[in-house]
Amino acid sequence: MTADPVALARSPKRLPLDARSVALRRLIVDALAGGQRGHIGSSLSPLEILRVLYDDVLRHRPEEPGWLLRDRCILSKGHGCLALYAVLADKGYFPEAELKRFCLKGSMLGGHPEHSKVPGVEASTGALGHGLSIGVGMALAARMQRRASRVFVIMGDGEINEGSVWEAALCAGKHRLTTLIAIVDYNKIQSAGTTAEIQDLEPLVDKWRAFGFATAEVDGHDCGALRAVFARIPFEAERPTAIICHTVKGKGIAFAEHDPEWHHKSKVSAELARELYTALEQH
Amino acid sequence: MRITCVNMVYELAKTDERVVFVGSDLSPGLLAGMKRDYPNRYYMEGVTEANVVGMAAGMALDGFIPYVNTIATFITRRCYEQVAVDLCLHDLPVRLIGNGGGLVYAPLGPTHQAIEDIAIMRALPNMTVVAPADAEEMRRFMAVTPDWPHPIYIRLAKGGDEVITRAEHDFAIGRAVVLREAAGGRHGAVLLVGTGVASTRAMHAAELLSADGIACHVLHLPTVKPLDVAALERLARGARLVVTVEEHTVIGGLGSAVTDALVLRMDGRVPRLRRIGIPDVFATDYGSQDSLMEAFSLQPQQIAATIRDALGLTAPSLKAYEGVSG
Numbered sequence: 341m342t343a344d345p346v347a348l349a350r351s352p353k354r355l356p357l358d359a360r361s362v363a364l365r366r367l368i369v370d371a372l373a374g375g376q377r378g379h380i381g382s383s384l385s386p387l388e389i390l391r392v393l394y395d396d397v398l399r400h401r402p403e404e405p406g407w408l409l410r411d412r413c414i415l416s417k418g419h420g421c422l423a424l425y426a427v428l429a430d431k432g433y434f435p436e437a438e439l440k441r442f443c444l445k446g447s448m449l450g451g452h453p454e455h456s457k458v459p460g461v462e463a464s465t466g467a468l469g470h471g472l473s474i475g476v477g478m479a480l481a482a483r484m485q486r487r488a489s490r491v492f493v494i495m496g497d498g499e500i501n502e503g504s505v506w507e508a509a510l511c512a513g514k515h516r517l518t519t520l521i522a523i524v525d526y527n528k529i530q531s532a533g534t535t536a537e538i539q540d541l542e543p544l545v546d547k548w549r550a551f552g553f554a555t556a557e558v559d560g561h562d563c564g565a566l567r568a569v570f571a572r573i574p575f576e577a578e579r580p581t582a583i584i585c586h587t588v589k590g591k592g593i594a595f596a597e598h599d600p601e602w603h604h605k606s607k608v609s610a611e612l613a614r615e616l617y618t619a620l621e622q623h
Numbered sequence: 624m625r626i627t628c629v630n631m632v633y634e635l636a637k638t639d640e641r642v643v644f645v646g647s648d649l650s651p652g653l654l655a656g657m658k659r660d661y662p663n664r665y666y667m668e669g670v671t672e673a674n675v676v677g678m679a680a681g682m683a684l685d686g687f688i689p690y691v692n693t694i695a696t697f698i699t700r701r702c703y704e705q706v707a708v709d710l711c712l713h714d715l716p717v718r719l720i721g722n723g724g725g726l727v728y729a730p731l732g733p734t735h736q737a738i739e740d741i742a743i744m745r746a747l748p749n750m751t752v753v754a755p756a757d758a759e760e761m762r763r764f765m766a767v768t769p770d771w772p773h774p775i776y777i778r779l780a781k782g783g784d785e786v787i788t789r790a791e792h793d794f795a796i797g798r799a800v801v802l803r804e805a806a807g808g809r810h811g812a813v814l815l816v817g818t819g820v821a822s823t824r825a826m827h828a829a830e831l832l833s834a835d836g837i838a839c840h841v842l843h844l845p846t847v848k849p850l851d852v853a854a855l856e857r858l859a860r861g862a863r864l865v866v867t868v869e870e871h872t873v874i875g876g877l878g879s880a881v882t883d884a885l886v887l888r889m890d891g892r893v894p895r896l897r898r899i900g901i902p903d904v905f906a907t908d909y910g911s912q913d914s915l916m917e918a919f920s921l922q923p924q925q926i927a928a929t930i931r932d933a934l935g936l937t938a939p940s941l942k943a944y945e946g947v948s949g
Contacts, residue, residue, distance in 0.1 A: 454712075455684075455713055456713070456714075462684070463680075463681075463684065463709075463713070464708065464712050464713060466708075467704055467708050469673070470677055470704075470705065470708060470709055472677075473673065473674045473675075473676070473677025473678050473680075473681065473705070473709075474677050474678070474680050474681040474684070474709060475681060476674070476677070476678045476681060477677065477678035477679060477680060477681020477682040477683075477684070477685075477689075478681040478682070478684060478685055479681075480666075480678065480681070480682060481681065481682045481684075481685035481686070481687055482685070483663075484643075484663050484664065484682075484687070485685070485686070503673070504673035504674060504677070504705070507671035507673055507674035508671075508674045508677065508678070510669070510671065510674075511668055511669075511671065511674050511678065514668075
């Protein structure tokens, strides 16, 4: 009997991280240690999504961030920027050394990403619930300019509490934006506690379908599964896409996984940074 | 000026492929010509102000110049964070066209009255705030909007507004218009400063005062931000009284902008000031725009009376709502 892919995606049993995922996480810890703060749990859950997008899916040119025909990727949950910064630095948008200046005076890398400062950051985010509308506008712009650019918008599960997300979803459905891909980093934990407790989102897939999206669920840390699901876009004609990525908050740091206390950390000591590096190696 | 404004979007769209119209849930048939001729650049998106502002930002990030139109309260209050972050932080050329600035929607009550829109829009970095006085000025203003690289908030009046500006005034964003300059030199005149259709009321008040032998300048500031400080200072020097007139709360609007500028520029020699506008209250009555204006002492004869009172020329006969300084 074939395993149910949805059940698999929701299963806590997951593949170990490969060397590239561990290496990217080291960059996240580099930045966290440099700035002595950051939304680490929120940055570890979307990392494979960003890795696969930038490695295998997006048409983009790190040496030409403003290339008109590129695909756009908006990290709408801007507090997860450590993951975006790690991937952008790895791809060559800016030097990796900049990561260690995260949040410091004079750095281009703040606690939320800014379009005007960081090459490759498509929109300044941090205030939640803005990215999908901006993505709708970009997808419509591409349609008006007859460009094939696609627009990927990564949102957090806490973020989609915002009503503006659902205004944007209505709009995307109305315009049948097949080039718009909404991605939910569904780690089931928001700042104050579990999403089930704070603001339950279920049935989440049904909600996106009801707003006119074609949907899929995937293990958000399984790079092969992510590649496969992105390769199928658009899933249906005349519909935007929503991909619910089941993820683990704090993924890769055993003592931080599934723990709301690791949503954000400040006053990160050198000793704690060493523990984080060690935990990554032991994963 | 409302119809002129949106019709100008259509006119601009004919020659500029960057121009896009985005409405929320406006009158059926609005801009039917643009919808017919440029359906790909005409959007009517429903009652989703946060979304339309973010969507406009996304379009502007990719080279378009969206003109977003809905009722002024909703395009400012409802989606303030989107305006601040998506438009102003990114410094994008999106134009927000707010219907019914001030007390236009008097019969509909305070939910629809944009009494603090200028204050909250001018508080945002990179935002430009423009309130033309009439349809002719609106036409000249809209013609220069495609090349302005920043977000603009455009405050509309009711429509059918008296035309007080002239072609020779031309229009440049950030430039004041001298509607009236007292004959025989500047010293000792009263300077009335207005924006939007309040400048028309200021003009009529100046006519009443002039008939009494009180010399008046009238300075129209269609652009509240950036403010034409040089023009303001030129007429304010030597004025015995500066009076701001606005269909807006006295907190944070034109009166505040003028006061700030004069305090900063005139180094302790600030002339006496009166700020005439809507007091720090929501309207408690319905009726017409005119009846609310009267309740707030914003009719020309009431403005003139407030000024006579400030000059000590008559006993106060009308209760004026005013912010007082100097």
